[in-house]
Amino acid sequence: MPPVAIRVSLVSAREEVLARVRSALGDSRGREVEVPRGYRSRDESSRAQVVERFAERVADYQATVRRAGSGQLAAVLAEACRERGASRLGVPPGLPPDWRPEGVELVADEQLSPHGLDELDGALTGCAVAIAETGTVVLDGGAGQGRRALSLVPDYHLCVVSEEQIVGLVPEAVGRLGEAAREGRPLTFVSGPSATSDIELSRVEGVHGPRKLDVVIVP
Amino acid sequence: MKGFPEAARESLQDSQLRRNLAHATRTIREKRAGVVGELPDWEQLRDAGEAIKDRVLLGLDGYLEQLEEAVVRAGGQVHWARDADEANGIVCGLARDHGVDEVVKVKSIATDEIKLNEALATAGVRAVETDLAELIIQLDHDEPSHILVPAIHKNRAEIRELFLRELDVDDLSDDPGALTDAARRHLRRKFLDARMGISGANFGIADTGAVCVVESEGNGRMCTTLPEVLVTVMGIEKLLPSWRDLEVFLQLLPRSSTGERMNPYTSFWTGVREGDGPREFHLVLLDNGRTATLADETGRQALRCIRCSACLNSCPVYSRTGGHAYQSVYPGPIGAILTPQLKELREGRSLPWASSLCGACYEVCPVKIDIPRVLVHLRGKVVDDERDKPVPDPERLAMGALAKAFSTRRNYERAQRLGRAGQFPFVRRGRIERLPGPLAGWTAMRDLRPLPKQTFRDWWRERERVP
Numbered sequence: 001m002p003p004v005a006i007r008v009s010l011v012s013a014r015e016e017v018l019a020r021v022r023s024a025l026g027d028s029r030g031r032e033v034e035v036p037r038g039y040r041s042r043d044e045s046s047r048a049q050v051v052e053r054f055a056e057r058v059a060d061y062q063a064t065v066r067r068a069g070s071g072q073l074a075a076v077l078a079e080a081c082r083e084r085g086a087s088r089l090g091v092p093p094g095l096p097p098d099w100r101p102e103g104v105e106l107v108a109d110e111q112l113s114p115h116g117l118d119e120l121d122g123a124l125t126g127c128a129v130a131i132a133e134t135g136t137v138v139l140d141g142g143a144g145q146g147r148r149a150l151s152l153v154p155d156y157h158l159c160v161v162s163e164e165q166i167v168g169l170v171p172e173a174v175g176r177l178g179e180a181a182r183e184g185r186p187l188t189f190v191s192g193p194s195a196t197s198d199i200e201l202s203r204v205e206g207v208h209g210p211r212k213l214d215v216v217i218v219p
Numbered sequence: 220m221k222g223f224p225e226a227a228r229e230s231l232q233d234s235q236l237r238r239n240l241a242h243a244t245r246t247i248r249e250k251r252a253g254v255v256g257e258l259p260d261w262e263q264l265r266d267a268g269e270a271i272k273d274r275v276l277l278g279l280d281g282y283l284e285q286l287e288e289a290v291v292r293a294g295g296q297v298h299w300a301r302d303a304d305e306a307n308g309i310v311c312g313l314a315r316d317h318g319v320d321e322v323v324k325v326k327s328i329a330t331d332e333i334k335l336n337e338a339l340a341t342a343g344v345r346a347v348e349t350d351l352a353e354l355i356i357q358l359d360h361d362e363p364s365h366i367l368v369p370a371i372h373k374n375r376a377e378i379r380e381l382f383l384r385e386l387d388v389d390d391l392s393d394d395p396g397a398l399t400d401a402a403r404r405h406l407r408r409k410f411l412d413a414r415m416g417i418s419g420a421n422f423g424i425a426d427t428g429a430v431c432v433v434e435s436e437g438n439g440r441m442c443t444t445l446p447e448v449l450v451t452v453m454g455i456e457k458l459l460p461s462w463r464d465l466e467v468f469l470q471l472l473p474r475s476s477t478g479e480r481m482n483p484y485t486s487f488w489t490g491v492r493e494g495d496g497p498r499e500f501h502l503v504l505l506d507n508g509r510t511a512t513l514a515d516e517t518g519r520q521a522l523r524c525i526r527c528s529a530c531l532n533s534c535p536v537y538s539r540t541g542g543h544a545y546q547s548v549y550p551g552p553i554g555a556i557l558t559p560q561l562k563e564l565r566e567g568r569s570l571p572w573a574s575s576l577c578g579a580c581y582e583v584c585p586v587k588i589d590i591p592r593v594l595v596h597l598r599g600k601v602v603d604d605e606r607d608k609p610v611p612d613p614e615r616l617a618m619g620a621l622a623k624a625f626s627t628r629r630n631y632e633r634a635q636r637l638g639r640a641g642q643f644p645f646v647r648r649g650r651i652e653r654l655p656g657p658l659a660g661w662t663a664m665r666d667l668r669p670l671p672k673q674t675f676r677d678w679w680r681e682r683e684r685v686p
Binding site for chain 2: 014023025031033036114134147177187189191194195197199207
């Protein structure tokens, strides 16, 4: 005797929700909507102005901004760590050799546990893109940036930004990040240290994410 | 459920609440105005935001399928939920499958909407809210009163007492910094050991499959990065067609919401990523009244909302009554058009009247939802709905009587004569301050002028008679 086929007549939630959408839209379904993109898509300022604006806007968030000339980076990083009292920093794979501050112990993040990350004084990373108008650095998990937990759990984030990574406006940054987005890389936009205004709207810098953020700009 | 007027009356009597609200709404309003004024192309961004969201709504079925495919391709799992019960069942099932008895949660109004925490509690799972304000609300068994700053109705002294009672701390000052630090220490242990995280989503990107959380404290990053399993509950309307569209919304949202150029943290993840973040990702797509809202051509624009809360802060009604009076997880002007629609007019029927129609909400809305227009439209729908009821209410009777009185000259003049005779017991010092029975509602807020001894028509007739 052939096996009895049991027909499940219940429509799946997926089918039902999609059917509801289609019936709700009726004739207007799929009608093309033109998106007017008359907003600014490029910052016409000079490179120096863009870099300057980025430094100002990051500083507005109570983050410290330093500039390091060529060959000075390791020394500037060491100075930042000294000021923050950070002697053990987590670092991602692929950290450039000239980013190693003297007198600071660097711990490679080879899948440290959350508790292991919590015991570090801070983390040193690069970034993928930075946005002048909003004072934002964006990490995409690429070389020298590490996984998301590295720049999150330790209480201090020291981030190196090179001038050519800085764009003027948000649309320029979104454009540059298109490839990383299509590859499905995790992206984190960081604008200043973590903050809250939940108690009587009075702003407190530093909650769960790093309470201190330093940015070093290199040519 | 109480109507808005009754619920608002309670809130209006709380002077502490009114002070907090006035301060909060004014401060955020001013900050928003400052950062919006910085952008010369704000209006162009709003136009683009409106059009992108309309494009999503009119092609929603296709974009949902596209998102599903992209998430699955990236190693995530997609679940569909017709309503709150179904969504809660999915999340509780996942918690059970992984044997967790505690989950960490990012602030999410969608999960408040479906009462996920209660469902988890019934299933024996403790949901720990990790946003500072949500934590305060949860510890005090209270309800959020604002989309962005849910604990705005509480002051620092109240929060200090709450933390001393509920958190494991010996001594605590009422300084917001110290209070924040206590919450940080309490939650850090939870984050580091959490096995399952639950979030909402600000955006889902159909073409890449990325899901986005916009936040300030870093609790969102913790919940979406550290646990092994991440579950995101997202309303089906929160889509954007493509990655590029973020160039608009990453400008509109933070400036409209917290009044910052950019919020501290915005996270995007796509499915699961080897060696970085959760090993399992589940996306729950929630309908729960959204498709019913979509069916209304005028009302569907409410689904453009990106939950910035600018309309709350600009609303003269909200800034006096606060959020609790709306009795919904969506308060303020947007709540007044979203709640009744999501509930298909079963709840929130008085909300379309909780507005003076001044239009301030429309003015600040980053996606140009014409809230006053939808309010008027919904008023019409509620009235039409009442008309179908077998037993008419006093308002309908009064309107019926008025319609009759105004239908012919003879009826009108007769009604005037009747009114003049009937008003006599209620006139005091040339005013009617109180009417009896079902008419009392009209005079509760205003005095009436009595009908004059001689009406215009009487006067006109008399004038004709004069030779």
